[in-house]
Amino acid sequence: MSTYDTFINKDFEELKEDELIEGVIRELTPGKKKYKSMYARFKVSKEPDKYPNRLFIRLGRGQLVQKPCSMEILEFINPFPEGV
Amino acid sequence: MSFRYYKDNREYIEALRKSGDLVDIHEEVHWDLELGAIIRRVCEKKAPAAFFHKITDYPNFRAFGAPIATYRRLAVALGLEPETPIPKIAEEYTRRTKGQPIKPKIIDKKDAPCKEVILLGEDADLFDLLAPMVHDGDGGRYIGTWHFVVAKDLDTDFVNWGMYRQMVYDEKTMVGPILPFSDMGKMLTKYAAKNLLMPFATVIGPDPLSAIASSAPSPIDEVDFAGMLMGEPVELVKCETSDLYVPAHAEIIIEGVIIPNVLLDEAPFGEYTGYRTSPRDKRGVYRVRAITMRKDPIMTVSNMGTPTDEGQLLRSFTLGLEMERLLRDQGIPITGVYMWPESTHHLVVVGVKPIYANIATQIGQLVFGSKLGPWFHMVVVVDEGTDIYNKDEVIHALCTKCHPKRGIRIEEHGVGTPLNPFASPEERLYGRAPKVIFDCLFPPEWPKSMVPIKVSFENVYPKEIQEKVLANWKKYGFPD
Numbered sequence: 001m002s003t004y005d006t007f008i009n010k011d012f013e014e015l016k017e018d019e020l021i022e023g024v025i026r027e028l029t030p031g032k033k034k035y036k037s038m039y040a041r042f043k044v045s046k047e048p049d050k051y052p053n054r055l056f057i058r059l060g061r062g063q064l065v066q067k068p069c070s071m072e073i074l075e076f077i078n079p080f081p082e083g084v
Numbered sequence: 085m086s087f088r089y090y091k092d093n094r095e096y097i098e099a100l101r102k103s104g105d106l107v108d109i110h111e112e113v114h115w116d117l118e119l120g121a122i123i124r125r126v127c128e129k130k131a132p133a134a135f136f137h138k139i140t141d142y143p144n145f146r147a148f149g150a151p152i153a154t155y156r157r158l159a160v161a162l163g164l165e166p167e168t169p170i171p172k173i174a175e176e177y178t179r180r181t182k183g184q185p186i187k188p189k190i191i192d193k194k195d196a197p198c199k200e201v202i203l204l205g206e207d208a209d210l211f212d213l214l215a216p217m218v219h220d221g222d223g224g225r226y227i228g229t230w231h232f233v234v235a236k237d238l239d240t241d242f243v244n245w246g247m248y249r250q251m252v253y254d255e256k257t258m259v260g261p262i263l264p265f266s267d268m269g270k271m272l273t274k275y276a277a278k279n280l281l282m283p284f285a286t287v288i289g290p291d292p293l294s295a296i297a298s299s300a301p302s303p304i305d306e307v308d309f310a311g312m313l314m315g316e317p318v319e320l321v322k323c324e325t326s327d328l329y330v331p332a333h334a335e336i337i338i339e340g341v342i343i344p345n346v347l348l349d350e351a352p353f354g355e356y357t358g359y360r361t362s363p364r365d366k367r368g369v370y371r372v373r374a375i376t377m378r379k380d381p382i383m384t385v386s387n388m389g390t391p392t393d394e395g396q397l398l399r400s401f402t403l404g405l406e407m408e409r410l411l412r413d414q415g416i417p418i419t420g421v422y423m424w425p426e427s428t429h430h431l432v433v434v435g436v437k438p439i440y441a442n443i444a445t446q447i448g449q450l451v452f453g454s455k456l457g458p459w460f461h462m463v464v465v466v467d468e469g470t471d472i473y474n475k476d477e478v479i480h481a482l483c484t485k486c487h488p489k490r491g492i493r494i495e496e497h498g499v500g501t502p503l504n505p506f507a508s509p510e511e512r513l514y515g516r517a518p519k520v521i522f523d524c525l526f527p528p529e530w531p532k533s534m535v536p537i538k539v540s541f542e543n544v545y546p547k548e549i550q551e552k553v554l555a556n557w558k559k560y561g562f563p564d
Contacts, residue, residue, distance in 0.1 A: 007223065007349065007364040024349040026224070032141050032211045034116065035225050037253045037349070060363035062221025062352045080257075084281065084343055084371055 003028040005056040041074040086315040088163025092333040103166045114140040120218040123149035123387040145214040147383045152394040161292035186311030188318045196321035196332035208375040214383045219354040224251040230386035232298035234285040238274040245298040245306035259350040262368040276344035283326035289335025300402040325373045336377040358390040359505045391426040400429040422472040431462040433472045438525040448521030458499045464522045485524040493521040
């Protein structure tokens with residue numbers, strides 16, 4: 001199980017069960033690459049063990065939601081134009 | 085004529101150590117929040133700068149925190165005595181920067197310390213650089229907090245040095261806001277219209293005067309302005325992957341391109357206002373092509389938050405002096421301009437000889453209408469008898485001379501920034517901000533006999549009594 005976090009620009013209560021998000025997740029494994037961002041499509045559950053990865057939610061100004069969620073990464077997306 | 089200054093951060097660090105304005109930290113400190121927390125406390129306590137010798141995961145790096153967060157350190161950076169009072173620092177800064185711009189000098193790569201290590205292509209990895217997690221809740225690790233970004237206009241020779249915060253996104257990518265009214269924002273608009281990549285170079289750990297120049301709101305090109313502060317040309321060296329030039333004595337250079345018309349999530353970040361105001365949002369994307377640096381680089385870190393950090397101090401200092409220049413150029417009979425760092429450069433205090441009616445309104449309209457107007461929204465105008473550097477005196481004037489109705493003038497439709505904590509979400513989105521003038525002047529048309537008399541030691545006692553009291557002060561038993 002890997003641990004990530006993501007930011008949502010709304011209140012936690014507005015996050016729906018199994019909501020599909022296309023956006024940035026951050027790797028939280030300790031070490032030099034901690035907080036590396038990745039652009040992905042992922043599904044979020046408020047149940048901490050439903051999906052293989054643990055996901056912490058932060059609100060738009062960095063407020064941490066203490067209760068962890070779980071997440072399934074459906075695909076990683078390259079946000080950059082070809083060759084850049 | 086060159087002035088006394090420090091060619092790089094290392095000489096400056098040594099000067100701060102000698103003046104007692106730096107603490108060497110040999111204890112191992114983690115880059116993930118611990119280093120940031122120490123620097124935050126340094127800022128809030130106005131403590132000496134922090135120099136970190138041992139940082140987890142980054143054995144070849146050292147870090148320099150809160151480099152110019154006090155007026156003592158600013159005085160040292162300018163080669164003055166650390167006790168130099170603020171008006172004297174301002175006088176020296178103004179003296180150096182009112183002459184002719186000094187063009188930079190290009191030096192050979194072999195003489196440039198920032199080229200001791202050159203990492204190109206795949207070897208250039210941002211995670212090999214010490215980028216701290218500055219505050220808990222930030223959107224990422226901020227590598228650019230006390231640095232500047234070099235960019236060149238597409239159609240002219242204009243080169244901008246500006247402090248645009250940069251967050252590490254991945255190995256090759258940084259993100260950060262590039263506000264449309266900023267110099268680099270205007271440049272990027274031109275590149276974006278033609279869908280061209282815009283070269284950039286991030287300069288980390290520049291000498292202190294180049295750092296000051298990059299954050300100064302002067303119409304003079306920043307590199308020439310830095311030369312004026314030094315009294316001799318800044319030494320530059322050419323980048324590896326573009327035609328940009330960077331200070332040869334800096335610690336780290338990150339080269340690459342800004343991708344126009346592509347935005348990625350950045351922030352939140354603890355900002356100069358002392359709040360995290362701007363939310364996570366899509367912002368500018370910098371792709372890295374090369375990193376050059378010294379063999380044992382020193383990362384500079386500013387921790388923005390509640391006062392006082394160097395952003396607040398230097399922006400207040402330089403914005404105030406630029407406003408003073410503007411008002412004097414317009415022939416307004418001002419006696420001085422000052423912005424308290426604690427106001428996070430939102431409040432401009434102007435001293436003036438009130439020789440005609442509504443002069444405070446004229447002053448407010450001029451400063452709000454200037455290019456720098458978006459950065460502040462309050463102007464307090466006091467008379468020449470009020471010490472603009474003295475908070476007690478200004479608060480006294482504000483609370484006694486500013487009429488609660490006719491003394492307060494509000495302009496509803498000003499230009500603001502998305503970072504204003506007081507602004508509504510809609511105002512932040514569109515960069516709108518109301519502005520307010522506090523006129524703390526007794527109207528000049530009042531009959532002389534009707535003007536209240538200020539009851540102070542200096543104002544209501546004969547000169548000979550004042551002199552006698554001052555001469556005998558210690559004899560009376562007072563310590564100072």
